[in-house]
Amino acid sequence: MSELFNLEIINPEKSFFTKDDVNEVVVPAYEGEMGILKDHISIISFLKPGIMKVFTSNSEEKFYIEDGILEFKDNSLSILTSSVIKYDQLDRDYIQKSIQEAEENLSKDDINDQQRFLISQKIDTLKSVIVN
Missing domain, CATH: 4.10.860 (DNA Excision Repair, Uvrb; Chain A)
Incomplete structure (x- = not known):
């Protein structure tokens, strides 16, 4: 059984990053760092400035985000942010x-x-x- 879910990061200009084989995402939520896995309960949360980590079966990608909102529903994670930059950039x-x-x-x-x-x-x- 697959343990994967979909991720989309959207900034004001475009859909910045999309991946459909994500194992886990760790985000800087107001409540503290929050990890999202497949079948996580549906949630909407505000994000604060910080580093977001995206894990797939063979890689880890990091992003710096200024702020935003996340919604996880039906194994699909959407992150709306005013500013996002790939960590290595x-x-x-x-x-x-x-x-x-x-x-x-x-x-x-x-x-x-x-x-x-x-x-x-x-x-x-x-x-x-x-x-x-």
């Missing part, structure tokens, strides 16, 4: 520029606690990418 200049912009936004007085949390999460994630 993150370069030091992009990361440092993104951290600088986020730190500038964090110092503004007109942001709420949720925005502060998301910006802090983005900074922490991007700093961890530089280290690795």
Whole structure:
């Protein structure tokens, strides 16, 4: 019996990534890292900035996502995100520029606690990418 399910990552421009032989996906959900396997209960969850991992029988792919929503239903996982980048395409200049912009936004007085949390999460994630 197959333990595989479908995955589609969609950004504002297009369907960014589609795969129909996924074993597991690990996403940065608000509740913490969440692993999705075949036959997972139907769920809708918000995503925070972080690294998403996609596992197939012979590979692992990683993506940096800014935010988004996931829906898992009938063994099909859809991820809607405003920004997604393949992990291996993150370069030091992009990361440092993104951290600088986020730190500038964090110092503004007109942001709420949720925005502060998301910006802090983005900074922490991007700093961890530089280290690795």
